[in-house]
Amino acid sequence: MAVCPVCNAKFDSGDYYTMATHFINLAEDSDAYHVQWINRNISRKKMDITQFTSAIENFYNIAHGGIKEWIINKFVEQFRGENPHPFILKMQSYSKPVMMGYAIEHYFFLKQWVKSCSIIISKTDLDDVQRYEIENILSEYYGRGRKKPHIELLLEMGEELGMDRVQIFATEPLDSTKFAISRWKEITNSCNWICIMAAMHSLELVANSKLNNYGAKYDYFNPGMLDSPLVPDSVKKFLGEGYKSDYSHSFRALDIIAKYCHDYNMEGIQDAYLMSAYAFDRYLEARMERGEMFENQ
Amino acid sequence: MKCLKTNNENGCALCDATWGEYYREIENEKMFFCCNICADIFENMVNAVKKETGWDHIDSVELHGNYSKGRNCTATSGNNTFRYYFRTYSDGRMMEFKKL
Ligand SMILES: [Zn+2]
Ligand SMILES: [Zn+2]
Numbered sequence A: 001m002a003v004c005p006v007c008n009a010k011f012d013s014g015d016y017y018t019m020a021t022h023f024i025n026l027a028e029d030s031d032a033y034h035v036q037w038i039n040r041n042i043s044r045k046k047m048d049i050t051q052f053t054s055a056i057e058n059f060y061n062i063a064h065g066g067i068k069e070w071i072i073n074k075f076v077e078q079f080r081g082e083n084p085h086p087f088i089l090k091m092q093s094y095s096k097p098v099m100m101g102y103a104i105e106h107y108f109f110l111k112q113w114v115k116s117c118s119i120i121i122s123k124t125d126l127d128d129v130q131r132y133e134i135e136n137i138l139s140e141y142y143g144r145g146r147k148k149p150h151i152e153l154l155l156e157m158g159e160e161l162g163m164d165r166v167q168i169f170a171t172e173p174l175d176s177t178k179f180a181i182s183r184w185k186e187i188t189n190s191c192n193w194i195c196i197m198a199a200m201h202s203l204e205l206v207a208n209s210k211l212n213n214y215g216a217k218y219d220y221f222n223p224g225m226l227d228s229p230l231v232p233d234s235v236k237k238f239l240g241e242g243y244k245s246d247y248s249h250s251f252r253a254l255d256i257i258a259k260y261c262h263d264y265n266m267e268g269i270q271d272a273y274l275m276s277a278y279a280f281d282r283y284l285e286a287r288m289e290r291g292e293m294f295e296n297q
Numbered sequence B: 001m002k003c004l005k006t007n008n009e010n011g012c013a014l015c016d017a018t019w020g021e022y023y024r025e026i027e028n029e030k031m032f033f034c035c036n037i038c039a040d041i042f043e044n045m046v047n048a049v050k051k052e053t054g055w056d057h058i059d060s061v062e063l064h065g066n067y068s069k070g071r072n073c074t075a076t077s078g079n080n081t082f083r084y085y086f087r088t089y090s091d092g093r094m095m096e097f098k099k100l
Helices: A016-028 A032-041 A049-060 A066-080 A086-090 A096-122 A127-142 A150-160 A165-170 A175-190 A193-207 A233-263 A266-295 B036-053
Strands: B022-026 B029-033 B060-066 B070-077 B080-088 B094-099
Touching: A016 A032, A016 A049, A032 B036, A066 A193, A066 A233, A066 A266, A086 A266, A096 A127, A096 A150, A096 A165, A096 A175, A096 A193, A096 A266, A127 A150, A127 A193, A127 A233, A150 A165, A150 A233, A175 A193, A175 A266, A193 A233, A193 A266, A233 A266, A266 B094, B022 B036, B029 B036, B036 B060, B036 B070, B036 B080, B036 B094
Parallel strands: none
Antiparallel strands: B022 B029, B060 B070, B070 B080, B080 B094
């Protein structure tokens, strides 16, 4: 099965012709989100159906480097390449409102995150997968030994920046966050464990500090922030922790996916990734939007 | 009749993409856009420039950049020029607009 990452329309496996037709028809109608996706992922130059079909085929091609490299390359291009996500650009210098926005929207992201990880556990009998997810839940959500979980570091950051955690819990996430969460819910409810893994853990690449070999042009955030006297301690702790752990998290998950992918439909894994990356793109905008709301207060 | 020109001559007045076929009249010019979001962005930008400068008409806009890094622009009206930078959310709402 192939899926349109924009609108979730479904096509037969490998039927790139019908998928291309879908895009071309919607582009002819000037459907904004489809046109935007084509402009950013395929080309801003109009193509005929034959050219577009082979462009889509090429887009899905994993002959070079397999699924792990395909996901990393796609992710880097969309979020940390030559034209990075605007949120990444915002993170190249410290901004208190942006970090406040981050604290609020990311709280809701993490609430969904832990649900996705536990659904993966429930959908497989593979030991290494279950253990990986348990470790992930511990470090993101529960803590390990004396180490605080990521969600606690996030809330402490929010508090140092002047928010009450009760206020964070009670805030309604922005529409872009809600859209993303509903899509992740849908993926976790309807997909098998390996697709959910591809959808969720690929997102941890955002903070991975070892992506330069894959063409990353920007760090997740300016590492100078970790030494800057202008940056509050809780922000340093929060960012520093993610920086270290998301590196091993994301690569380890991709290694697991690469290990088992041949027992599953490859295109399904790719589509789960694309659907999730599309949602993540919107979600990162919510962090900025919330930051802007604080800035204008 | 006065109208508005941009440096994007191949396609969409904002992003130069040749997909889509969406027209909107802005500053008396029937302009081509790839989608309604690009049209919204362009229209909001025109209004922001007019508000900032007090001009009642814009003759031309030169845009350099993209959705990721935002756009550096030069607008002209008669003998006047105005340089600015702006960036939007992907649904078209203005994120940042500043005079250069
Ligand atoms: Zn679609
Ligand atoms: Zn456009």
